[in-house]
Amino acid sequence: MPAARVSQRISAIAESATLAVDAKAKALKAAGRPVIGFGAGEPDFPTPGYIVQAAIEAASQPKYHRYSPAGGLPELKQAIVDKTLRDSGYKAEASQVLVTNGGKQAVYNTFATLVDPGDEVIVPTPFWTTYPEAIRLAGGVPVEVFAGPEQDYLVTVEQLEAALTERTKILLFVSPSNPTGSVYSPEQVREIGLWAASKGLWVVTDEIYEHLTYDGVPFTSIATAVPELGDQVVILNGVAKTYAMTGWRVGWMIGPADVIKAATNLQSHATSNVSNIPQVAALAAVSGPLTAVDEMKVAFDRRRKAIVAGLNAIDGVECPTPKGAFYVYADVRGLLGKEFETANGTVRPQTSAELAALILDEVEVAVVPGEAFGPSGYLRLSYALGDDDLATGVARLQGFLGKAK
Known part of the structure; x- marks a missing residue:
């Protein structure tokens, strides 16, 4: 055959x-x-004009016509550190940042770096369509935990506990949520984070919608709310939604330095650096106002x-x-x-x-x-x-x- x-x-x-x-x-x-x-x-x-203008100016500079570090422009990595501290109160170092080709590459890199064949990842459901595919590509097993509209599509600790097995390695956490738009309260975030910490799980948190909440509902970063997670948390984010930059393809992951180094090694073989011109545009975005x-x-x-x-x-x-x-x-x-x-x-x-x-x-x-x-x-x-x-x-x-x- x-x-x-x-x-x-x-x-x-x-x-x-x-x-x-x-x-x-x-x-x-x-x-x-x-x-x-x-x-x-x-x-x-x-995309806001000042961001576009930054890209136009960068395109005329020969230094941006060349390869740059696979992990991202140093000035952009530092700006992401500063922006994360400003917006969610999470303190990191530039060595803990990897700039990726959009949020999807950050998702892929993260699961490829953390997951071994057979490892289980708890995925609150409804989920964004890319998550389980990235987990499976890494050899992992997505474990769906469904919360319906009667729960406002928000999972509970009791549901997560019921899904836990000896093969569970990671909890995926997304708030605000794609596809539901649901947002976990600060109390719910804290409770879920403490549960994950008590079980020794990694938490991968996608925070790309952090600035889009309504009715006075706050955004709460699980990484900040639950310091007990220690160095077993990875933050995913990007400029796409906040700054109307979906086509520019700039995202990032923030995590422990050893994990980021490993993910950077992967990216160095997959795509190398993100295009420099969008990186400069992203620098203008994250360094600028939220107007x-x-x-x-x-x-x-x-x-x-x-x-x-x-x-x-x-x-x-x-x-x-x-x-x-x-x-x-x-x-x-x-x-x-x-x-x-x-x-x-x-x-x-x-x-x-x-x-x-x-x-x-x-x-x-x-x-x-x-x-x-x-x-x-x-x-x-x-x-x-x-x-x-x-x-x-x-x-x-x-x-x-x-x-x-």
Whole structure:
């Protein structure tokens, strides 16, 4: 029998569902169809001008036309240290920072560095679609712990304890959450962190939405709130969401110096340094004010309220009000199995994946089904799009879903 053309390890990777939905929506738009895309977690604002200008100026400097240290420009690493202390109160050294090609590489590097084959990683669910794939690529086993809307999608210590085995090595912790927008309270963060510390677990905390919270809800870094974790915590972050820089591809990981050194060795063979021009742009971003994100938050908050109200007006849809990020995670289990009239006859979607496909075909609205993030029965919608598009998209959903029988 001939050998497989693609390795089993890579063949097992699932395509990023969020990027797939976004790509299909953009392709349909390019073909002239009026698709409204709620798929990608991408602010619709331009990158602030002073950041762009920093990149323009850097592009003309020959020193940035050359290789730079694989772990990141020294001045950017120090600026990340200063920014982290400013924003979350966590104190680190430049030797504890690795600058990566976007947040996804930080995720990959972290699990590749910490996980041995068979190690288990507790993954609160719903989860961002990339986490379990990165864990599996490292030979690890993602252990899903699901919290539904009745818990505001927030897991409890009791659930985590029930998932613990002798193979558990890491707890993944994400607040504010993608895909749900849920935010753990300071008390919940402390309780979960102390539990992880008492079990000797590593904690990998993704803090990329740290500046996007609403209704006076604070962001709490588990690394700062629980010093008992010691040197068994890795912080993931980046400039993409805070500064509308998704396409610039600059993220980072902060952790113990030995772990960062090992991850830097990996990156030196995988990609070497992040492009210098985006690194200089990121330096301007993290060293500058938070004015841009404060302005974006006003729009996000307005859109958050509008989309929650619009979705909850649909019979069969229950949408908790998120306290962070720019997503809603709607419970659509009440619509599954219902009848929808289409040009091709009556359709009864049994899963949220089938429902999402039906919505795109019938009313040209792109949403991401819950299967991308855990159990079926939910839809994730990003409200990081223009107010007019949001209103149009919600109206289409109301018109179509409201006719379910």
